[in-house]
Amino acid sequence: MSDYPLGTDPLELERLGFQHQVWSPVTNAFFERLGVKPGMRVLDLGCGPGFVSLELAERVGPKGSVVALDEARHWTEWLREKAKERGFSNVTTVCARIQDADLPAASFDVVFSRWVFSFLSDPSAVATMLARCLKPGGALAIQDYNHEGVSIFPESEGFRAAVRATRALYKLHGGDQFVMGRISSIFATAGLELAELHPNVLAGGPESGAFRWADSFFPRFSAVYVEKGLMSAAERGQFLREWEERKQNPHALFYSPMVVDAVGRKRA
């Protein structure tokens, strides 16, 4: 099985929008370090509804351009409408599976991809293909998981079961939430030089963005875990009870998994 497991329904749109709000300072800091600037040509790979694509469009300005690619037509059409509404003429959408996309060689300054590589069954093959699309000196900039560190306090056995099931769901669909543990060899296979490796963690109490981000994911997808046999109904019951208790506890703390920024640079 290798189809994308998180869907495109209205709840997922809302979750991705909130996720973007919580993590955009981290993503924008990455763009600052990377030096994304006016006039650049950027590919946003696996753009989803395109929250990042629109911010990139603003950064590269009218002399630059953004190609936003996703396999879900629902998202590329949604983004096309949003870009039109907001008057961005420098955004092009492409609906394609990245493995089958026909992208021009040596044409992008930056290929950016957030939370997509962890869904790929052969990330080295995709990185190799993307390396061909980069201009000399261009950057493949990936933001994705090393899924260590994700935790809640007071500790919760139910939450640990939900985390195990999340990792198993990605695996079941051919992905790997620890993909950033392999990024050095993925870049090497693609002929790229590892130029940056920068881990990020968000954390906070029940009112924080980090906690509410987790709250928009684990309880909802725990139903899917049971449906797919990755968690028992009893484990889910325990998880939901313990999660609710921690949401009501002003001293509870959630730590996100590590989200790693990595840059693979093509030789100039």
Ligand SMILES: C[S@@+](CC[C@H](N)C(=O)[O-])C[C@H]1O[C@@H](n2cnc3c(N)ncnc32)[C@H](O)[C@@H]1O
């Ligand atoms: C978790 S969402 C992240 C969306 C966006 N990058 C963001 O950060 O908000 C992952 C996206 O990757 C897309 N995707 C996953 N595998 C893909 C593939 N092989 N080719 C193209 N898009 C893919 C999905 O359709 C989904 O929109």
